[in-house]
Amino acid sequence: MSESEKPVSLQSTLRLCAVVFFVILCATSGMIATSFAHIGEGWTLKVALILCIAVVNAFFVAGYLMHLLSEKKLIFTVLIFTVFFFAGLMGLTMWAMNDFPTGTAVH
Amino acid sequence: MEIPYTVQARPDTGLYNAKLGIWLFLASEVMLFGGLFSAYVLLRVGAEPGMWPHGWLNVTLGTVNTLLLALSAITTLLAWAACKVRDFTKFKIFHACTILLALTFLGIKSYEYHDKLIHYEIKLNNGTFADGHLVEKSADFDLAKKTGTVTLHGHIVTDEKELMDLRSPEAQAAKHEEVIVAATDIKSMGNYGPRHNTFTAIYFTLTGLHALHILGGTLVIFYFWAFGGAMWKTDPERFTNRIEVSGLFWHFVDLVWIFLFPVLYLT
Amino acid sequence: MQSNVQQFPPFREPQSDHAHGDHGHAEHHEPNFWQKYIFSTDHKVIGIQYGFMALCFMLFGFGLMLLMRWQIAHPGVAVPLFGPLLAKVLGQPAAGGIISPELYNSFGAMHGTIMVFLGVVPLAFAAFGNYVVPLMIGAPDMTFPRINMASFHAFFLGGVVMLVSFFIPGGAAQAGWTSYSPLATTIPTNGQAFWLVGMVLLITSSLLGAVNFIATIIQLRAPGMTWMRLPWFVWAQFVTAFILLLAFPPLEAAGVLQLMDNLAGTSFFLPTGLAVGGQLVDRSGGGSPLLWQHLFWFLGHPEVYVLILPAMGIVIEIIANNTRKPIWGYKSLVYSVLFVGFLSFIVWAHHMYLTGMGQKIATFFQATTMIISIPSVIILTCMFLSLWGGSIRINTPMLFALGFLPMFGIGGLTGLPLGLAAADLYLHDTYYIIAHFHYVVAPGTIFALFAGVYFWFPKMTGRKMNEFWGRVHFWCSLAFMNIVFMPMFAQGIKGMLRRMSDGAVNYSAARVPNAIDALPGSVMQLNGVILWAAICLGIAQIPFIINLFWSISHGEKVGDNPWRATTLDWQTPTPPPHGNFAHEPHVVRGPYEYSAPNHATDFTPQDEPESSSAPLNPNAHH
Structure with missing residues (x-):
């Protein structure tokens, strides 16, 4: 503190x-x-x-x-990992939802 | 048996236990709301063109709520500062403000919910839509038996898409008046509750979960406010830490709202 | 209790005897039954509560599996012995003692849920973590004892909600332990809502536990217990806690959304135009079924590491103790477990190759999946190398730990084909995948957990479990586990689908003789083999259950440190009193100082002062 x-x-x-x-x-x-x-x-x-x-x-x-x-470095570290994983969750999910196998008919 | 570092900071980490604990908890909260925000983004991006609503929520009320929460965050910080300088009276005043602001926030929120729940969209047999706030249902109104009428304050549109963007010039120009619909003309009827579409669904879920956080935080703050006197007398340092930790939670709840407001009200 | 908690002095004075002596006993009036066993805030009692509940749930989950295996081997035949009971308790779905397909589905869903969330995780993480971690790091308790208690109560409630769901109209959840939407919303039973409420409670419990574990390990390490002196078990629990902390909330979010779908009629996971039974569903649509899968597997895959890391931690401790030499590659182990924890967050979609993923994103997840196998292999390799040149002491815990190594090896290596999309597309919905993850979790994790029970039992009770029956338990379990799961690889490769309530009889050569890919009789007969092996596996657990309870009062009495171990958990009185240590330990060395040269004994406890070993040096003549 x-x-x-x-x-x-x-x-x-x-x-x-x-x-x-x-x-x-x-x-x-x-x-x-x-x-x-x-x-x-x-x-x-x-x-x-x-x-x-x-x-x-x-x-x-x-x-x-x-x-x-x-604040202390420890808390920062925890939050940086958290934000990274949140970005991974959102980013990779978005990527997966918008990447289709070649030849897929997208409406 | 006593657990070390409940009040004083551990030298190598510089933290007392509860502070580390609350930050860890907040990290998990970031992921909780992160999951919900991801869901919001995917539903919005995945919505059919023109079918994501704009301008459905009252920006004035949203702004008022934003400022109420900001003020309550500030009184929370001041309450902690008052504890730091060992001024219990000021602590009481500041946190009384926090609690009142929080309750006002919840009051406005429930008014907004109510406003959505009495807002109906009625699909008519002729393919048009009657949309507006419920004025009254006639005494014999029964959708299943096809009897009676329902009165809305609103208007009739030919395409559901016209109801989506209420910021559009057409929607702004639309004249709202009392519309009386007979049950015999109704194909289906539903209010703007969570099941109306994915926007109201995510709106109610996100703000509902946020409101639960507000409620929980208010209860905790109220507990310290009403029953904290005993600990204040015996161990003011520990009490101050508790106020700081509950304040961190409260600020986080404010932080969530800072994103909820633009995401739901402004875009 | 309240007053005790609030009167903590700010600092624990080092070496203050009065805290544990006069003051401690004078002020504590003898707690009654409720305070002692139900509302206890003592980490050791909570650990045992978790352990006991988890073992009961595992037995229950195993029972569900036996019923399912009966149905697979003898589809449509009434269950012997238990059939009438089932019919009486569950009514229509078990009419005549025959397991209906709906009942089979709910047994399947609940077997997975119970084993993962109510059995293995509570036992591996909550029970062993609670009991052992504070002892190992030299702490008097967890940082937040009352939150610890709340965590157990949330777990207990979650378990009750799950069990109650069997008895509601429509029965328990039927959409698999993964609860994929829209199936989870459209099956007409409220069991899914119960499942979701139960999950929210269990997730809350895990989150509270995770916060507590991390805070404890960071804040309450005894003086001198630096990070690189932590026993590896503590590292494993630390990483596990972080995984739970950050991976579970998205599933909680998903659970809330699915609960809204089921109760409030929203369409978060229901697509536009969804039809059930030929009827258009009265929903707004616009949702995404894949979103559920992403949010679920964002937890689901890290959860695999939640299941395995604490087990690996137990194995490491037991191997170090019984090879009587330092563990091989302590630093590699630490960095590996950190790397596994980190990477476990970005491999989840390898469970979703079948959902029509694009090649680019599939390539990404295949790459991360292959990369994460590297640290896992490093950990396993360190375990094997630790055996090299050791004078290995064989006892029941060591047998289970040694059994873990090849079993987990089989489970891990058979996972590699599943990490590659091309092979996974064929294998994914077959028994191959069942065999793979059961090898990881059943003869893998559960063997390690048995090892842990046998290993720490003397610390909990002051008595050893019976060695002979322990060995009987081990050898029978090892044999029957393999007879249960090994044939499933063959069945899966032959194309036998999982999740079929009739044991794939409709795809057998006997039923469809002209189909070229029909399952031959040899594959079908394996169902019978597996059933009887599973029954024998169940019988093999009886010695363990009797041994466990019998040894509490009749086991061989042992001292504080019967295994002659170095870590702090063995340097306490037995069983450890409230507050754990008679004196605050001061750690002066690493965790695995076995067979140190120039030392009188072949183990040097972490808190043994340097000075006490110095006078012994002249006696050592080499």
């Missing part, structure tokens, strides 16, 4: 919270604006943009509210 090593004050936490809340507010408005804006054909580009903003948003919540950024 790295936080226990440096003193915590309510003021500094409050300041941090204000910043993070501001970021969440901006990110949420950004996502909504993107969602209703006319960008590109169809939804692909918009979904990609919105998800990028969501990732930034998530980074702030995980990094600062969950103080993951100042």
Whole structure:
């Protein structure tokens, strides 16, 4: 628990919270604006943009509210493996679903 | 017998037991929601062209809920900070806010569920669709016996695809009014519950599971809030750790919502 | 209990006797039966609870299998002895004591589910892990004792839900232990919903257990117990826990989705236009049956390693102990098990070659499948090489451990053809695959588990199990296991399909004499051979059951360390008291210091101080 090593004050936490809340507010408005804006054909580009903003948003919540950024290496390692396996689950499944034996008639 | 490192960090890992435990648990939660998100992506990619709904959910309510959860995440962090500086009164205030925000979130969520459950799509015998919120069913309405009428506030469309993209100019321009449908004209009728299509299915499943997490987290936080005084007096350090650990869970639940909101409401 | 838990001082003072002496006994009032055996938070009691339940479930699962084998060998003939009982308890599906195809299907599904999720995993991971891991690393208990208790209770509830499902109208789940959709949703029984609820409970139990194991191994290692001084069994359990932690949740997700399909009428795994019995199903459609298979096998394949790694861990411990020399290639073993754990997450789709996969993705999974066999072979090779030049001490645990080696070898090597799509397409739905994975799990894992029971029994009770009956148990089991499973390779290669309730009689040359690929009489006769071998295998377990219970009170009394072992689990009082160690152990050396030169005994416990061996040196004249 790295936080226990440096003193915590309510003021500094409050300041941090204000910043993070501001970021969440901006990110949420950004996502909504993107969602209703006319960008590109169809939804692909918009979904990609919105998800990028969501990732930034998530980074702030995980990094600062969950103080993951100042967390121990051990926890980082566990999470990196987790994210890797999640990517494997989604990525390989997607690949498998979209790869057909040659000669298959795809409707 | 006492178990080491329940309060103090183990020197070589720098962690106390519960903190490692909660992060491991959160890792498994990442995989749980990861599996569900994978299912979402595959269902969406695999949907027939034009059959994946857009704009079915109320963005305003979703935004309000997003901000409520963000605020509750912040009060959670502040409650922990209050414990850190040994201010139990402030802890009580902050976590009271957390609990209230969480309950408001659940209230709004149940309103949204209710809104979907009274929203009906009726397939008519002439091939058109009546779609709208239920106003009333006549007293003698019985679909099987073909008696009575049902009144919806909505409109009639000729192709089901017109009901899919509610963001489209056509759907925006559609005039919604009271539609009275006789049971004799109805081929089939169903509400926008989980079985309506794969979108409502994954919507109810994802948000339902998320709401269960909210409920569980609220119960835990309420337990510490209401009954934590005893431990606070005997072992404030251990109590602070518990608040931190439950807070980590709460932030994770917020994190899930940060992805649920755009994925379900905005795209 | 509550007050005890909360009053823990922040640190365990090193070498504080009072914690285990006056304070410990003065404050503990004697726990009553419920506190001691049902709501215990002691890892040793929980381990024994798991072990006992798991052994009971395995016996039950074995019984289901005997009934199925009867039906395969004698299709449509009433089950002898148990037939009337079945008819009475299960009613219509077992009318006249004859196992109907529906009942056969639910027995098949439940045999797999019970053996994997309620038998082998709880025994290998939860029972041995709970009992042995904290002892081996020098910990007083698991990190989260109450979560440990909750984990057992979730397991117990899950087991109850599974068993109850036999008695509901329509009977237990019938869609195989893999529960493929849409079959799992369209079979008209609520047994599938029970199965899913039971699975969610079992998965929850495993997750809680996995968190506990990882946290325990990371946080509660005794001073000096560095990572490379961990007994390999602990490494195996560590990797297993990570596999459970990260591979099980996607199945939990899939279970929730299928539960929605079954109860809320959704179509997550039901395709558009699904027809059952010629009728279009009243569902929205749009789902994907393959999605279930992906989510299932994302757990399903790592689960294989959950079954085998703890077993390998047990074998390593027993081999090191009975060859009286350090295990060969400790570091290779550690890196191999880590690599196996990592890779086990990206091989799952080799169970799905038959689903019309494209060549590119199939090639990927064939490659990873072939790669993962390398560390497995390294582990097995280290085990064999450890035997080389050792003065091997033969006893029952060692016999089972030695039996494991060739049996697992057969199981593993016959898996290679299944990892290659071309061969798998032919073999996949035949008895070949049944033989393959039963060789891995039955004479493989279960032999190792028997070895573990015989090996740690003296630590649990202070008495040894009877050696003679142990050997009878081993030799009979070895013989009959092979007579049961070896013929299945032949049947499978001949093309006999698995999952057939009539033992493929409709494909036999006797029934369809003109078909060129009909199963010849010789293949069909093997069904009878397997049935009787299975019955004999069942009889061969009777000495074990009697020996197990009889030895608790009548076995030969032994000391704290009857096998003269080095690891910490043998350096405790017997049976270990609450809190395990009289003094906090300080580890000074690796786990397998057997026959060290210049040492008085042929084993050097991990926590034996260096100084105590020094005075002995002058006595050693070589």
